[in-house]
Amino acid sequence: MVRIKMRRAIFLLAALVSLCSSLLWAAEGIISSVPDPSGKFCHLKFPAVIEETLNWDRPVLKDPSDGDIVDFYGPCDYDPLGKEQIARQKYHLRRDRRTDMDN
Numbered sequence: 001m002v003r004i005k006m007r008r009a010i011f012l013l014a015a016l017v018s019l020c021s022s023l024l025w026a027a028e029g030i031i032s033s034v035p036d037p038s039g040k041f042c043h044l045k046f047p048a049v050i051e052e053t054l055n056w057d058r059p060v061l062k063d064p065s066d067g068d069i070v071d072f073y074g075p076c077d078y079d080p081l082g083k084e085q086i087a088r089q090k091y092h093l094r095r096d097r098r099t100d101m102d103n
Contacts, residue, residue, distance in 0.1 A: 029046050029047060029061045029080050029081070030044055030045070030046050030080065031045040031046055031047070031064055031069065032044065032045045033076065035076055039076070040075070040076065041073065041074060041075060041076065042073070042074070042075070042076035042078070043071075043072075043073050044070075044071075044072045044073070044074070044076075044078060044080075045069055045070065045071055045072070046061065046069070046070050046072070046080040047061040047062040047063065047064045047066070047068060047069060047070070047080075048061070048062050048068040048069070048070055048089060049061055049062065049080075049081070049085070049086065049089050050062050051093060054086060054089060054090050054093070058081075059081050059086055061080060061081065070085075070089075
């Protein structure tokens with residue numbers, strides 16, 4: 001009986017930590033964060049960066065209602081405004097502009 005109560009308590013604590021983590025990420029622009037079973041990687045969804053702010057010191061994410069959403073699988077602590085993501089979005093923007101010019 002004590003083991004069952006302990007398991008339930010641990011399960012509830014894990015659920016609470018997961019919920020708090022999700023709420024924290026939401027404050028940072030993450031729309032959703034679903035960890036894999038290992039907890040090391042997550043399926044993240046977050047808004048793209050406003051193109052005009054890509055070269056700013058502090059880029060700005062688009063409003064999620066715009067529908068320009070990045071679907072990403074990687075580290076759970078991934079920063080949608082970090083150097084890696086900014087470089088990735090700059091690359092995609094240049095590629096898309098070149099493709100538009102070719103057509």
